[in-house]
Amino acid sequence: MDPNPLELRHLRALVAVTEEGTFTAAAARLGISQPALSRTVVALEALLEGQLVTRTTRSVALTDVGVRTYRAAVAALAAVDDVAAAAGRQPRPLRLGYAWSALGRHTGEVMRRWRSDYPQVPLEVHRVDHADGGLDRGIADVAVVRGEFERSDRVTQLLFREPRMAVLPVGHRLAAQESILLGELRDETVVITHYGITRLDLWPPSERPRVALTVDNTDDWLTEIAGGLGIGVTGESTASQHAHPGVTFVPIDDAERLAVHLAWPVRPTHPATAEFAELVTRVVTSR
Template identity: 45%
Template sequence: MTADLRHLRAFLAIAAEGTVTRAAARLHVTQPALSRTLRQLEQHLGVRLVDRSTHHLRLTAAGEAYRQRAEAAVAAVDAALDPARAGTWPLRLGHAWSALGVHTTTLLRRWARAHPDVPLELLRIDDDRAAGVLRGRSDVAILRDPAPDTLTSLRTATLLTEHRFAVVPSDGPLAARPELSLADLAAEPVAMNPITGSTTRGLWPPGAGPARVIDVGNTDDWLIAIAAGRAVGVSTEATVAVYPNPDVAYVPLTDAPPVTVVLAWPEPVTHPSVPALVALASEVVAD
């Protein structure tokens, strides 16, 4: 038996829904047919992808690893069959927040002049720490302080480092200070994005972290929480450039380490223009 795209979609539906019942409804097939398709894929690969020992199905370690490959493969096929993209092959640059900060517009304009036949699509992907590059949703990703396990299957190029800033309500007492320390923020609730943010409790010394953390799902919700006076935050100079807000003040942090910004892409590349983008981005941030 040869596995095909149908098997990958079946596996991804089960992984996303957590039960065969919901996955079957999502794909408009019967439960026995979907279970049979999953078994066929596992037999083809020679590994068990799904742990069926509980009512709520869970992926095995092999299934978690294979999920990224399956998502990338399905995304590539969907992109190739998208009528809206017929005749063009856009280069997708993913980021979780703030793109390249003050360098973003320069990169986009210089790319458009140098490569008019290759559209550069800037995609903000909030739900993936790797900004879609591991799952085929982007061809290249801008990552900040990426976790080592994110980079095991990627090539990278370091672009720059960014200073961190405290982000506080503009009408609060901290906004009037010329600079702040992490200790100044610890007494306040701190808004953090646990999926794509570069701020964690580990930024503070042991035992000196914030007493309360407010989890947010994206940069917009993070900014709203701070502007409304519900929290403070920590970000980088890129956010200062990209998200000016009259209700938020950006104050330099004196004792927080800088953030490293890298470009990351798979090998082999998923778009032939990836090397050109890496080279241009390096030039732009160096200017």
């Protein structure tokens, strides 16, 4: 390892790039220039002696080492926040977790409104490769959870139900259609993540695809689809939050809509949980 010290700014840079999906958006989130952010990520890779991020002109994806480092960075930054809050130095940030797509088109508005209405409580948004958005691991105080979700130790609040879309590689036989039916995908290989909510029983038995390919995270899911190894099914929020130059999103007319919930522990882990839930509800119902 490089003799220069690993700093929190290195970890924050990796987390921001991972969760925002582009260096441009991540730099804006951190309030630094894009070249400065790029140098910080390169410095982190040098410190750890391995490539963490693969870059294209429009998006970034984590390597296997990058995924493990991101998870560790999220946990480390959360621990630092807890230490600072315990010492009374600063309010602990409210941590919003999600597995993919966050709040869709509402994400930016929620973040802007929170920072305007509650400037004294920082809001951090973390993508966590787990269906519960990091609640079980203590990474998140509140999480966006997709699919049916009921647990006795969680409070859940239904925010909206979103249409489902097929995710197809560019040039796919169905990519130019305005919409499709589930049955038109019966002969396809369906790519899913281990924590996702798309399963083969989404299809009627007579139209069910025969094969499913399972990957570890959303980045790998998009890469496999873009590479022509299969197709995906997801909620419409993914089209805006995880745009990829190698895939096309096409609405599915006859698929059941996907429930999107806000969830948090029955015993909240952050004092501003109720205020955040109320603000999210206002935003999603007003647009």
